Amino acid sequence: KDFAFVxxxxxxxxxxxxxxxxxxxxxxxxxxRLKPGETGMARAEFTPEDASVSVLRAALVLNGGVAASExxxxxxxxxxxxxxxxxxxxxxxxxxxxxxxxxxxxVNQSVVGASYAIERxxxxxxxxxxxRVGSKNGRLWDGAEGxxxxxxxxxxxxxYTPSVPGMFSTETFKFITPGGNVAVLLLxxxxxxxxxxxxxxxxxFNSAEIGKTPTRTxxxxxxxxxxxxxxxxxxxxxxxxxxxxxxxxxxxxxxTVTVTFTPIECANYHKRVVVTLRDAPPLAFDAVxxxxxxxxxxxxxxxxxxxxxxxxCALGLISPGxxxxxxxxxxxxxxxxxxxxxxxxxxxxxxxxxxxDAHCGVSLDVTxxxxxxxxxxxxxxxxx
Numbered sequence: 001k002d003f004a005f006v007x008x009x010x011x012x013x014x015x016x017x018x019x020x021x022x023x024x025x026x027x028x029x030x031x032x033r034l035k036p037g038e039t040g041m042a043r044a045e046f047t048p049e050d051a052s053v054s055v056l057r058a059a060l061v062l063n064g065g066v067a068a069s070e071x072x073x074x075x076x077x078x079x080x081x082x083x084x085x086x087x088x089x090x091x092x093x094x095x096x097x098x099x100x101x102x103x104x105x106x107v108n109q110s111v112v113g114a115s116y117a118i119e120r121x122x123x124x125x126x127x128x129x130x131x132r133v134g135s136k137n138g139r140l141w142d143g144a145e146g147x148x149x150x151x152x153x154x155x156x157x158x159x160y161t162p163s164v165p166g167m168f169s170t171e172t173f174k175f176i177t178p179g180g181n182v183a184v185l186l187l188x189x190x191x192x193x194x195x196x197x198x199x200x201x202x203x204x205f206n207s208a209e210i211g212k213t214p215t216r217t218x219x220x221x222x223x224x225x226x227x228x229x230x231x232x233x234x235x236x237x238x239x240x241x242x243x244x245x246x247x248x249x250x251x252x253x254x255x256t257v258t259v260t261f262t263p264i265e266c267a268n269y270h271k272r273v274v275v276t277l278r279d280a281p282p283l284a285f286d287a288v289x290x291x292x293x294x295x296x297x298x299x300x301x302x303x304x305x306x307x308x309x310x311x312x313c314a315l316g317l318i319s320p321g322x323x324x325x326x327x328x329x330x331x332x333x334x335x336x337x338x339x340x341x342x343x344x345x346x347x348x349x350x351x352x353x354x355x356x357d358a359h360c361g362v363s364l365d366v367t368x369x370x371x372x373x374x375x376x377x378x379x380x381x382x383x384x
Contacts, residue, residue: 002043003071005060007034015068017042018059024048025056025073048077050179080114082148082175083107084156084183091160091189096279097226099161106156106175106183108148114177115147121172131171131187132159162191165279193280194224196249201342205261205289207300215260218285220275222249229278230255233353239263240271240287263291268301272341272357274349281346282353310339313359320359 007013012035017027026045034040048054056073085105094100108114118133134157148154162169168190175183199219208214222228231246243258263269268290275283290300311331312318318325337343356363374380 002041004039004041005069005071006039007036010036012036013062014064015040016061016064018061019056023056024054024077025058025075027058044073046075046077048075051077051079053077078110078112079179079181080108080110080112080177081181082114082116082177082183083109084175084185087184088186089158089188091158091187093190093192094160094162095194095224095226096162096165096191097194099159100189102158102160104156104158104185105153106148107153108151111150113147113150113152115145116175116177117145119174119176121174128163128169129171130160130162130169130189130191131173132161133157133173133185133187134159158187160187160189162189165191165193167191194222194226194228194277196228196230196277196280196283197221197223198275198283198285199254201285201340202303203259203285203287204303205287207290207292207297208261208263210263210266210291210293213260213262214289215258216287217256217258219254219256220249220283221254222251225251227251228280231276232257233274233276234271238271239269240273240289259287261287261289261291263289266292266296266298268298270301270303270306272352274353276350276353282349284341284344284349284352286341304336307336307339310359311336314339321362 012033014031014033016031019025019027024047026047028043028045032040046054053076054074058071058073060069060071062068083106085107089102089104091100091102106116120129146154160169168188170186170188173185173187175185197220199221203216203218205214205216220230228249229247230249232242234240234242234245239262241260241262243260244255247255249255259273261269268288270286270288272284272286275285277283286303286306288301288303288306290298292298308331309318309324312324313320315331315335317329317331341349356367369383371380371383
């Protein structure tokens, strides 16, 4: 607080405030000079160290002599008490790559101002720190300090930036006031991948004459608020060729992939094409077609044939590669539907990128070939 004192004499004087040390009070300025009739100003500051009554008698000394007057200053120290408007905040599901902000209020319920510091709980030191806590101006984050006026409140900004899809995160923060209470804030959130789907899961080219190149399109639709990277594990120049095998889909948009059927032999063709996505489970679609020429025309093959055959193999009614002969029973509709690309569990779809199809009748004796270190100036030895 500020207070005034006046030189009501006829002579100027120099003054000095004398206060004991140590003291919970501080005066400024401690020294000065006043002309006759001039008014001086002093500021008293109170910094209590405990909850108690403090009294100061400050002496005003003139011209280095005796005290001309004495001023009594008193104050009461009180502990602050702060609380949070919400002690538990759940961000819910948040897409990886997106930052979500929420707010809570830190309320000072005491009649004195309160300083506070934000700290993470020690047990959370090994967490990935996907949460951040700070004031509304963004300048304070965990570990920083702030101050709230008496009976005031401050908006605290909470930020959640998930990094790994499928991970549930929780962290605890403390708002510590010197000599006062501790307000505890628990933050929770779940990271999810972008929501991506295919416009179709089945492509049937029917019967196509060799030399013709029928095309179909499939759309990879991104229904999320973040971009999504995608890639297809298929050759761009294979029997089922693609005009693009990778890319980035903007938020709320779609990528169109053109699939071209380019057979070179009269036969039935089938391929399960897997679409891998960043931070999301893979997707898949089946492509099937039959090719013919003027001399040979195989019976058309449809996806219903493929799914029924795979169902027989999965049930153990036949072995992979064995003709679909009549068995003890026919697969039920739900057993056939379980073999559709759209029904495959993400783990099976992802595993098909590395393991051969268990229902395929054609297999290789090795899964990889290592040619070792090869020279650019000599022919590499062939392997079988």
